[in-house]
Amino acid sequence: MKETNEQVVPRARKAGLVVRDLNDEVLVYDLERDKAHSLNASAAFVWKKCNGRRTVSDVAQQMSKEFKSPADDQAVWLALDQLSKFHLLDEKVTRPAGMPRISRRDMMRVGAAAAFALPVVISIVAPTAANAQTSISPSVCNARVQPNCGGTPCTGGSGGQTCQPFGAVGAGNPCKCQ
């Protein structure tokens, strides 16, 4: 039997995440999955209120208060669906029986939650994916040892070089830009 809104008590995931608060959004980097997400103000509000004790209705009430605008359970579920999809909750949450899934577009159409931006979670480029394109300096390369030379492009020097095993091949032997 499915729970009701009064029984669902979502809990925000804390482990393995790096969180950075910015002006009007919260950035979350998932260390385990190497995924980064941006939560807009309302999604971040819902996420931070999910402490494993508050029900969906509690969060909706607090949301109304915070944004000085009526927020119903649907708005909270819109956030929870996305948070769940991106593994930002400790456990997946399921909508209660009889509560249909309403898309963000539908909510906007009926004018729900008009006074605040609807909860949105988007994925952004993960740092390691971006770093993979970054060059390293020769001294960073020199500090590495085989087999971790990585073949990363090197900066400076005579250009066009990558960090490669230097001298005899074998674990623990040095790397050099060449």
Add this chain to the structure above:
Amino acid sequence: MAAALSTSWRPTPSVPELSASNLAIITPLLLESGAGALAWRRVRNSDLKDTAAAGELQQAYRLHAIQASLHEINLKEVLELLRSAGIEPLLVKGWAIARHYSEPGSRAYGDIDLCVRAEDYEKARNLLSAGGDRYAVDLHKGTGMLDNRNWDELFGRSQLAPLDDVRVRVLCEEDHLRVLCFHLLRHGVERASGLCDIAVAVETRPRGFDWKVCLGENRKHADWIVCTIGLASELLAAEVGEIPFEMTKQPAWLVNSVLKAWARPFSTHFTQQNPVDSYYHNSHGWARALAARWPTPIIGTVGTGGAFNNLPRFPYQLGYLLIRSGRFLKQLTTSEPDAHFFTPRD
């Protein structure tokens, strides 16, 4: 680039006077040079904020903000690791200057530049190597790569800056501004974000900042620093405030050299040069190799310890090319990288 980045580091940057089409043109350059987040801080309160180019800048801002958090975690771990072995490292650039920006993520940095006492270098290197690729540390043996001031002098004036529950040893503000200027000049002021660092260091300098310590007694070096600050003022509208020296107009070649570098995609600064031996069997090979390695006026002047005056730069550029050729030949015979790249000649 200059128009997009002017005042971008401040808590409330001014709105840029840029058209959407101009922003679209310079956005790839901004992103490549690591200045995308700074540019976003300027356009986010303007009519340009909903353009596709602004969207890319915003993504860069988000990415740099997360990277800054990851770097801070890494930095704390590295400090703990080295300190547990009795090594006290000195952090330069990167976080040491990023902490002065008004927002996290404004200033992108790829690695952690740590200097250790020469005697500790091998030990530190082995400790960090044990972590494989985990820590993006650029380890320096002493401070010879940064300044002609010795380790004891710089370390003696260093200070501890708080990072959550950890204290990070950084250069004093005077030495750091000096080192930032030298580093930027040595690379020909190729990164616009590097000049933003100078602007930030100057604008956030503490009361009682000792210009004598910063500029030092070598007149030529002092002149380099003053010129770099002048560039930040002229190109990025940095507010210099009260200073005990006169800020004269920058030589035309200096400003032109910077703007020319900023107009080129940053990646081409490193990828245009093929290894020298790839030119051996080509009839025009050596001419091409020479053209690819021809230093910019700034790199040539700094590399030969020249003065920033209005004289032609050609002799400095040629002189520096000869110095580099000498180093290259030396490296061929010794197989050792040049440990002291910063070799100003007085």
